[in-house]
Amino acid sequence: MAVFRILQGDRGSQVFLLALTVTLIVVPVLATLPADHALHLSGYSLTLLGKYLTYALLAVAVDLVWGYLGILSLGHAAFFALGGYAMGMYLMRQIGDRGVYGNPDLPDFMVFLNWHELPWFWHGFDQFWFAMLMVMLVPGLLAFVFGWFAFRSRVTGVYLSIITQALTYALMLAFFRNEMGFGGNNGLTDFKEILGFSLQSDATRLGLFIASGVALGVGYLACRGIVESRLGKVVVAIRDAEDRTRFTGYRVEHFKLAIFTFSAVLAGIAGALYVPQVGIINPSEFQPLNSIEVVVWVAIGGRATLYGAVLGALGVNYAKTWFTAVLPEAWLFALGGLFVLVTLFLPRGVAGWMHRVNTR
């Protein structure tokens, strides 16, 4: 089977996918135990885990672009947020007339702004399939257009990183404006249900958790499939010797564009699964710091392994949750310190270190 072929010889991926499968079986069991049982998993923990899984998918998308293709994207949170907004728009339309103002057609913030008609770009979002299409299409299209111009003019290295950072910053400023029609400062929130299931119920939360886990697994396998194919070898060749690759007859720009766009689509899917679990999407998701944080997860976990990205995303976010509860003011110092230490002592991240210990 194709799955076995693409996982051949990659112990890290095998272990990760096994662990993910076990988690997707065990967690639902624990979550459905009676509330007073010692091993019961609360809805809060479940949502937290689900959120981590969407972060892990985002990290895998960044690893594909940074670890394998060598493009340090400091704007991937923008694609994540756009996917999130597309999902948020669907969830807003699902509220219907149960909003504060009871308007069956317009979300609350539009009524508040004295708008009388739904803007054209909100049409269709009452349909789940349309919203899901947009979840992939909008980030993909933005990445395609952005990449088309950036890669064709052969912008590389730190300049490209700065432009991606500017991209996410510009989007943040745009989404902060009320006139944009995405809820401005407050973003989209007060969601009620998804596909008719209440977002407050534990069963829905469990469903979203499983969906996140499946999306992570499928996205991971897709990336692994790419990396394992000759396409993946060309991508690494571009990272290591771009000119050589070009003079070997590959249109480097096309490869960059394809991988960058695919990665943006994955990030969009992650964002769409994130929003119903946290219950809100607002322009702060576009802030430059978010994109940088993803890069830090990948660096700590280990670049160009894929499972390292997952490890980094889960580990750092678990630490963040713990720190912000116990020592909130120390978190950024801990993150910064961790980044410095890993860069100095584990240049290939935790995954690289594990690999070295294993093969010794």
Added chain:
Amino acid sequence: MTDGPSHARGPVFDAEVATDLEQSDLSHGTLLYMEDVSVSFDGFKAIDGLNFYVNVGELRCVIGPNGAGKTTMMDIITGKTRPDKGNCWFGQRLDLLAMDEAEIVHAGIGRKFQKPTVFEQHRVFENLELSMAGPKSVWATLMARLTPEQKERIEEVLDIIGLTQEAARLAGALSHGQKQWLEIGMLLMQNPLLLLVDEPAAGMTHQEMDRTVELLGSLAGEHSLVVVEHDMDFVRALDSRVTVLHQGRVLAEGSMDEVQSDPRVVEVYLGE
């Protein structure tokens, strides 16, 4: 030609040339035409009215002092640099100035860089696999599977460049000379009509140089080669026609002995 240790090798490279010869129309016996080509960077004339021709199957050496325009000339042929004026034709029909880098590669021009450039994180075998002639679109590479014929072809080239033993090693772990050979092997995988080889002997030991001379010599005939080199012993060993570039134009052309006795050449270059 050389008394160095000869390396056991099969028959001289004889793979079919993938590119359609008729497409380039080589009926005149000339493969590459560069006529009246000029290019300047910030007012500095790197190439100044250059005329340069290469025949089918010819091995040509290009020498000249630093800044003579040797590398710029290769940049123009491979589409990396666009000249300000002049013509550059591949055969009778292909206008190189109207093609991009990838099209030029597919038309049959391979290039080896001055600094050996291989895919260091890939194995030697994979380096050759990636360089193989054939469809190179995103989709084609995603779906690509190595066929037994392709594998055989890679092994053949491994044998030609003498790296059969190293096939499974990472290219980054090779010695400097081995990387140079690997890069030449990568060019061969593209089945090119014309190989542009920039300083193949740089940093090589004498033994490695002898082997490189032998390798390049065996490739001439099937392919045309343009070799840029600084090392005069190496150029003499190649025993080919030599073009001397100076200040972006051709100063002299002929056999090594003729060129060396040309007073203008002695003045600008060899006499120093």
